[in-house]
Amino acid sequence: MSKVIVAPGKYIQGPGELDRLAEHTGQLGAHAFVIADEFVMNLTGDRVTASYAKAGAAVTMERFQGEITQAEIERLTARCKESQADVVVGIGGGKTLDSAKAVAYYCGNLPAVVVPTVASTDAPCSALSVIYKEDGSFERYLFLPSNPAVVVVDTAIIANAPVRLLVAGMGDALATYFEARAAQRAHKLNIVGGHGTQAAMALARLCYDTLLQEGIKAKAAAEAHVITEALERIVEANTYLSGLGFESCGLAAAHAIHNGLSALEETHGAYHGEKVAFGTLAQLVLENAPLDEIEEVIEFCLNVGLPVTLADLGVHTVREEQIRRVAELSCAEGETIFNMPFEVTPEKVYAAILTADRLGHLYKGG
The missing domain is CATH 1.20.1090.10 (Dehydroquinate synthase-like - alpha domain)
Incomplete structure (x- = not known):
């Protein structure tokens, strides 16, 4: 049996990296579909839009509803397809990032870029999304064909998280x-x-x-x-x-x-x-x-x-x-x-x- 090691295409870590997000995603696509929950959108939204405005790149922002259920993934996937984006970005905690990876997969295996705002799980680098039921209990693993194209970790954000x-x-x-x-x-x-x-x-x-x-x-x-x-x-x-x-x-x-x-x-x-x-x-x-x-x-x-x-x-x-x-x-x-x-x-x-x-x-x- 073969031995296999897998990893994201690129891992970037350091203070201030969120301000370079458009630069990181621009190597993968011309239109980014960005997923974040209400809190993270309020925390990072201005910096994200400023990054894309500076780069002259297109971006569509969509709020994650808080629980990674099959229904939420399907809703986000429909919105992503409507936007005609060619790269999916997740910003936030593990469930948001897993949602972004799943949406990228269901949209035809688009490149996924994940930006954790907390260092609370090892979800960002994996080709895996954990799906939960509406009541918050575990439902299943969604195994994905590829790891995220880029993982961007802004340690200044991590340092200010709970x-x-x-x-x-x-x-x-x-x-x-x-x-x-x-x-x-x-x-x-x-x-x-x-x-x-x-x-x-x-x-x-x-x-x-x-x-x-x-x-x-x-x-x-x-x-x-x-x-x-x-x-x-x-x-x-x-x-x-x-x-x-x-x-x-x-x-x-x-x-x-x-x-x-x-x-x-x-x-x-x-x-x-x-x-x-x-x-x-x-x-x-x-x-x-x-x-x-x-x-x-x-x-x-x-x-x-x-x-x-x-x-x-x-x-x-x-x-x-x-x-x-x-x-x-x-x-x-x-x-x-x-x-x-x-x-x-x-x-x-x-x-x-x-x-x-x-x-x-x-x-x-x-």
């Missing part, structure tokens, strides 16, 4: 190495149907090492709304290293458990990366990882403010039937949990979730 979002991105990135390691040990295929390369595994490991070395410093910088080298490195880890690592190495239990948790209404106030962080702890319990490794992960989570208990995710009353339902959904047909290098059952996942929760309480001291 700190919790940067931390949530660290939670998403936290899973990258451990899921990659599990998939490699099981000789499972990655997201694009090949085996992971040495380069991809090295990036996944670098992602984890960067979190441990720079995470606390980056959070402090974000709290002060300033750009430091630590912040730049964490933004790269959350966005690029994690994105390439998960897609080119594979997902495993952490994200599957996230998908199960998303069905609990109590967790809807938690961000994707926060649920993935707890899923990572549950995965380590599931595989009976060494205690020092589990302690290292819990210590990191506590230091930066990531969840280590179900209560941290909003589940203050743990009911057996609910957690068993989470375990069953985590083990649904086609889930990535079956990339673990051993047999996985809902019963094992149920036990891992409850044990992870108890360990979290133990190390929190309550």
Whole structure:
């Protein structure tokens, strides 16, 4: 079986890059269809239109309604086709970016340019969109034929975003190495149907090492709304290293458990990366990882403010039937949990979730 590594065509990161957006998209098309939600449109809209006006290029702006459902994708796709745009741009958080990638695909695989305004997930670099139901629960993955043509990250915007979002991105990135390691040990295929390369595994490991070395410093910088080298490195880890690592190495239990948790209404106030962080702890319990490794992960989570208990995710009353339902959904047909290098059952996942929760309480001291 072939080894495959995938990546966006170009990754650009630095302060002020949003002001050069028309320059970045002009290499791909003459008319940009820009998607952003109400908040991000108000935050960045003037800079975006100024960039296109300066370049003398055409741009159509469309508001994203807030949830990436099939209906919303179809609405945006129709608007894009009406505009006759030839490049699609998403500006905002993970759901907006995933919507832009999906719209580009449904419009005939137009080039997609993504501009994250937060470093909260590893969605920007991937050839993947996560589709949700109207109630906010996970529905399916939409696998795309190509990665974004360009990823543009303006770190000045990231530095002024809510700190919790940067931390949530660290939670998403936290899973990258451990899921990659599990998939490699099981000789499972990655997201694009090949085996992971040495380069991809090295990036996944670098992602984890960067979190441990720079995470606390980056959070402090974000709290002060300033750009430091630590912040730049964490933004790269959350966005690029994690994105390439998960897609080119594979997902495993952490994200599957996230998908199960998303069905609990109590967790809807938690961000994707926060649920993935707890899923990572549950995965380590599931595989009976060494205690020092589990302690290292819990210590990191506590230091930066990531969840280590179900209560941290909003589940203050743990009911057996609910957690068993989470375990069953985590083990649904086609889930990535079956990339673990051993047999996985809902019963094992149920036990891992409850044990992870108890360990979290133990190390929190309550």
